[in-house]
Amino acid sequence: MSLTSSTKFAQPLPLNTTSSRSKEHKLLFEPFRTNTFLGSTHKLRCFNSLSKSNQTNLHRRSAIVAVSDVVKEKKSKSSTNLLITKEEGLELYEDMVLGRAFEDMCAQMYYRGKMFGFVHLYNGQEAVSTGFIKLLKQEDSVASTYRDHVHSLSKGVSARAVMSELFGKATGCCRGQGGSMHMFSKEHNVLGGFAFIGEGIPVATGAAFSSKYRREVLKEADCDHVTVAFFGDGTCNNGQFFECLNMAALWKLPIVFVVENNLWAIGMSHVRATSDPEIWKKGPAFGMPGVHVDGMDVLKVREVAKEAIGRARRGEGPTLVECETYRFRGHSLADPDELRDPAEKAHYAARDPITALKRYMIDNNLVTEQELKTIEKKIDEVVEDAVEFADESPHPHRSQLLENVFADPKGFGIGPDGRYRCEDPKFTQGTTKHSVQRRSKPSRQ
Amino acid sequence: MATIVGAATALSASKSFDSRKLHLPSRGSLSVSERKGSFLVVRSDGSVVHKAHRAQKLITNAVATKADSSAASTAPKPGHELLLFEALREGLEEEMDRDPTVCVMGEDVGHYGGSYKVTKGLATKYGDLRVLDTPIAENSFTGMGIGAAMTGLRPIVEGMNMGFLLLAFNQISNNCGMLHYTSGGQFKIPIVIRGPGGVGRQLGAEHSQRLESYFQSIPGIQMVACSTPYNAKGLMKAAIRSENPVILFEHVLLYNLKERIPDEEYVCSLEEAEMVRPGEHVTILTYSRMRYHVMQAAKTLVNKGYDPEVIDIRSLKPFDLHTIGNSVKKTHRVLIVEECMRTGGIGASLTAAITENFNDYLDAPIICLSSQDVPTPYAGTLEEWTVVQPAQIVTAVEQLCQ
Numbered sequence: 001m002s003l004t005s006s007t008k009f010a011q012p013l014p015l016n017t018t019s020s021r022s023k024e025h026k027l028l029f030e031p032f033r034t035n036t037f038l039g040s041t042h043k044l045r046c047f048n049s050l051s052k053s054n055q056t057n058l059h060r061r062s063a064i065v066a067v068s069d070v071v072k073e074k075k076s077k078s079s080t081n082l083l084i085t086k087e088e089g090l091e092l093y094e095d096m097v098l099g100r101a102f103e104d105m106c107a108q109m110y111y112r113g114k115m116f117g118f119v120h121l122y123n124g125q126e127a128v129s130t131g132f133i134k135l136l137k138q139e140d141s142v143a144s145t146y147r148d149h150v151h152s153l154s155k156g157v158s159a160r161a162v163m164s165e166l167f168g169k170a171t172g173c174c175r176g177q178g179g180s181m182h183m184f185s186k187e188h189n190v191l192g193g194f195a196f197i198g199e200g201i202p203v204a205t206g207a208a209f210s211s212k213y214r215r216e217v218l219k220e221a222d223c224d225h226v227t228v229a230f231f232g233d234g235t236c237n238n239g240q241f242f243e244c245l246n247m248a249a250l251w252k253l254p255i256v257f258v259v260e261n262n263l264w265a266i267g268m269s270h271v272r273a274t275s276d277p278e279i280w281k282k283g284p285a286f287g288m289p290g291v292h293v294d295g296m297d298v299l300k301v302r303e304v305a306k307e308a309i310g311r312a313r314r315g316e317g318p319t320l321v322e323c324e325t326y327r328f329r330g331h332s333l334a335d336p337d338e339l340r341d342p343a344e345k346a347h348y349a350a351r352d353p354i355t356a357l358k359r360y361m362i363d364n365n366l367v368t369e370q371e372l373k374t375i376e377k378k379i380d381e382v383v384e385d386a387v388e389f390a391d392e393s394p395h396p397h398r399s400q401l402l403e404n405v406f407a408d409p410k411g412f413g414i415g416p417d418g419r420y421r422c423e424d425p426k427f428t429q430g431t432t433k434h435s436v437q438r439r440s441k442p443s444r445q
Numbered sequence: 446m447a448t449i450v451g452a453a454t455a456l457s458a459s460k461s462f463d464s465r466k467l468h469l470p471s472r473g474s475l476s477v478s479e480r481k482g483s484f485l486v487v488r489s490d491g492s493v494v495h496k497a498h499r500a501q502k503l504i505t506n507a508v509a510t511k512a513d514s515s516a517a518s519t520a521p522k523p524g525h526e527l528l529l530f531e532a533l534r535e536g537l538e539e540e541m542d543r544d545p546t547v548c549v550m551g552e553d554v555g556h557y558g559g560s561y562k563v564t565k566g567l568a569t570k571y572g573d574l575r576v577l578d579t580p581i582a583e584n585s586f587t588g589m590g591i592g593a594a595m596t597g598l599r600p601i602v603e604g605m606n607m608g609f610l611l612l613a614f615n616q617i618s619n620n621c622g623m624l625h626y627t628s629g630g631q632f633k634i635p636i637v638i639r640g641p642g643g644v645g646r647q648l649g650a651e652h653s654q655r656l657e658s659y660f661q662s663i664p665g666i667q668m669v670a671c672s673t674p675y676n677a678k679g680l681m682k683a684a685i686r687s688e689n690p691v692i693l694f695e696h697v698l699l700y701n702l703k704e705r706i707p708d709e710e711y712v713c714s715l716e717e718a719e720m721v722r723p724g725e726h727v728t729i730l731t732y733s734r735m736r737y738h739v740m741q742a743a744k745t746l747v748n749k750g751y752d753p754e755v756i757d758i759r760s761l762k763p764f765d766l767h768t769i770g771n772s773v774k775k776t777h778r779v780l781i782v783e784e785c786m787r788t789g790g791i792g793a794s795l796t797a798a799i800t801e802n803f804n805d806y807l808d809a810p811i812i813c814l815s816s817q818d819v820p821t822p823y824a825g826t827l828e829e830w831t832v833v834q835p836a837q838i839v840t841a842v843e844q845l846c847q
Binding site for chain 2: 173174177179182189191192193195196199204205208210212213218239240244246250404416417418420421
C-alpha cells in the first residue's frame with residue numbers, strides 16, 4: 001500500500017444485488033459502474049477522500065483539511081518521510097492484533113458454549129478502533145454500539161475483564177451484568193456498549209457536553225476531554241444520529257462522530273437503505289466538516305483522527321468521519337452471512353488492515369519480522385490468559401442480583417415494617433414471595 | 446393548607462353523575478345509596494338530606510388543622526407564601542446555588558423561562574449553558590442528559606409536557622433506568638426528569654396524558670408526584686440530591702396553588718407518603734391533583750359522619766408500604782383515587798401491592814377509582830367525565846363502609 005498517492009482508492013468489485021429493478025435516475029457524474037436497484041444508483045467507494053470543495057460550510061469557519069494535504073504537510077515536515085515512528089507503529093500493530101486475536105477467540109469460545117446470546121465481532125475493522133482510540137487520553141470518552149469488544153480493548157480495558165464479562169463471570173468489567181453488548185468502564189471512560197443502534201450517540205453527546213460544561217461553567221480551564229462516538233452505517237438513518245449532529249454542531253461540542261461504514265446492517269445493504277449513501281456529506285448539512293477516509297488503512301484513519309480530535313480539543317466543534325471499512329465475519333455469530341458476495345469479501349480481505357500495516361512497517365524498515373512475531377506471540381498469550389482467567393472466575397452470587405439496580409438503594413423503598421428494604425442484607429438476593437402480614441384479631445364487623 | 450387559586454378550577458363536583466359509570470366492584474349498581482336504618486340519604490343529583498346524629502357539628506374544614514391556623518393570632522406567620530411553580534423554582538434555584546454541577550436542559554427553559562415558568566429568570570442568573578435551551582429532540586436531549594449525568598453532572602431534564610417524554614422512552618427505559626445496572630454499578634445517573642402531565646382544561650388527548658403508568662415498570666428509576674407547593678419544593682430538592690434517576694410528575698392544573706412554606710431549608714423524603722388527614726373509617730390513597738378531589742369529597746364525607754384517612758402517596762415508585770400498611774391496619778378499608786388510566790395504572794399496582802401484603806387486614810375488597818380508559822376528549826363535559834369527581838369518591842366511600 002503506497003501512501004504517496006493516498007487520495008485514490010481501489011475500486012470495489014461489483015456488488016451483487018438481489019433486485020433487478022431498472023435504474024431510474026441518471027447520476028450527476030459518470031459512474032464506473034451502476035447498481036441496478038431501486039432508488040439510488042450511486043456508486044460507492046470510488047471517490048476520493050475529502051476535498052475542500054465538498055465540505056465548505058458557508059456559515060461557519062470550519063477549517064477542514066484534506067487528508068492528502070495533511071499527509072503532504074507531514075511528509076514535508078518530518079525527516080523520515082513516514083507517518084509513524086517505530087514505537088507508534090508497534091503500538092498500533094499490537095492493538096490491532098489484540099483486537100483480531102481476541103475476537104477470533106470469542107468465536108471459538110462461543111461455539112464451545114462459554115458465551116451466549118448475541119456476540120458481534122469486529123474482525124476487519126480494527127484500523128478504525130486503533131486509529132482513533134490510540135490517540136485518546138484516559139480522560140477522553142468512547143461510546144460504542146454492540147460491536148464494542150475491540151473499542152474497549154483499545155481504550156485500555158484489560159482482556160481479562162472483557163473476556164470474563166463475555167463469560168458472564170463476576171470478575172467481568174460489568175460484573176457479568178452487561179455482556180457482550182454492554183461493555184462499560186468508568187476507569188477508562190468507556191461509556192458503553194448499547195444494544196439499540198443510535199442509543200449511544202446522545203450519551204456520547206452528553207459526555208461531550210460535560211466536558212464543555214466543565215471548561216465553561218465550572219471553570220476547569222484545562223478540561224479538553226474529547227468524546228468519540230462509534231456507530232455504523234445503519235445508524236446513520238436513525239433520528240438520534242441527526243438530532244445529535246445538530247446539537248453537537250450547535251453548541252460546538254468536543255465530539256467526533258465516527259461512522260464505521262461496513263456497508264451492511266445485518267443483511268440490509270447500505271445503498272438499499274439510504275437515499276444518499278455518502279454519509280460524510282451529512283456533516284456539512286449540520287454545520288460540521290464531513291470526512292471520508294479509507295477505514296482499512298490505520299495510518300490514514302489516524303491522520304484524519306488527529307485532525308478531528310485536535311479540532312474538538314481546541315474547542316472548534318464536532319467532526320463527522322466516515323470510515324470505509326468491512327467486517328470479515330457475519331453481523332453476529334448467529335448470522336450465517338450468506339447474503340454478501342464472496343468477491344466483495346475477498347476484495348476487502350485483501351485489504352486487511354493488519355497485513356497492510358505490517359507490510360508498511362517492513363517495507364519502510366521500521367521493524368523486523370521477528371519483532372512483529374514477538375508481538376503476535378505476546379498477544380496470543382494475553383488472550384489465552386484472559387480465557388483462563390475467565391474460566392476460573394466465579395459466577396455471580398445470588399446476592400448480586402439486585403445490588404446495582406439503584407446507586408442509592410433507598411430507591412427500593414420502605415417496607416411494611418417501616419425499615420428501608422435495603423437494610424435487610426438479604427434483600428439483594430431478590431424474592432418472588434412477599435411476606436404476607438397476618439392479623440391476629442378477628443376482623444371487625 | 447393549600448388554597449386553590451386561578452387555574453385549578455376543575456375541582457367542582459359534577460352536577461350529575463351516573464353511578465353505573467363508577468369503577469365499583471360488581472355488587473350491583475346503585476341508583477340511590479341508602480344506609481340501612483340510617484340517617485343519610487344521598488340523591489342521585491348529589492343533594493344530601495341528612496339527619497346527622499353521629500356528627501356532632503358541621504365541619505367545614507376537612508383538612509387536618511395545623512397548629513397556627515387555629516391560633517388566629519395577629520402576629521406575622523412564619524414562612525413565605527408562594528405558588529407551586531414558584532416553589533419548584535425556589536427548590537431548583539437553591540440546589541443550583543448549592544451545587545455547580547446541577548444544570549437544566551429542555552425546550553424553552555432558558556430565555557423563555559419555561560412553559561410553566563418554573564425556570565423563569567434562571568438563565569439570566571446562571572447562563573445559557575447551565576440552563577440549556579434545547580432543540581426539539583426529546584430522545585436525544587434526554588440521552589444527552591444521561592450522558593452528562595454519567596460523566597459527573599446533575600442535569601434536570603424538563604419535558605415541556607410529560608407526554609413529550611414518550612419520545613424519550615428509549616433513553617429513559619434503556620439508559621436512564623438500566624445503565625447503572627448493566628455497567629455493574631460503575632456509572633450512576635443522578636438525573637431528574639420532570640414535567641407537567643395529567644388532564645388539564647380541554648387540552649386534548651395528547652396533552653393530557655399520564656405517563657406514570659408507562660414508566661412504572663422500568664427498573665432502576667424512582668417516581669414521585671408533587672401536589673402542594675410544600676412538597677413540590679421538597680421533592681424537587683430531594684430528587685436533585687438523589688443519586689438515582691428520579692422522574693418528578695407535576696400537574697398542569699396545580700401550578701397556581703398557593704401555600705405558605707417555611708423559610709428554612711427542608712427536603713422531603715422521596716420514598717415516604719404524606720398523611721394529609723388522619724382518620725379511622727377508611728383509607729383513601731391518592732396523589733397529585735386527585736388529592737384535591739379527595740379533600741373536597743372528604744368535606745362532604747365528614748359532614749355525613751365519616752372519618753376518612755387521606756394519604757397522598759407521593760412516591761409512585763416505590764410505594765411507601767409502611768405508611769400505607771399502618772393505615773390499612775387501622776381502618777381495614779381502602780379506596781384508591783387516581784387520575785391514571787384504569788388499565789395498568791398506578792392504582793392497579795397499588796391494589797396488587799396492598800392485597801399482597803395486607804390482605805388479611807382488609808374487611809372489604811379494595812376500590813380503585815381511576816380515569817376512564819379513553820383518550821381524553823376535548824369537549825369539556827366529556828373531559829370532566831373521564832376523571833374521577835368528588836361525588837364518585839363520596840359514593841365509593843359510602844359503599845365501602847356499608
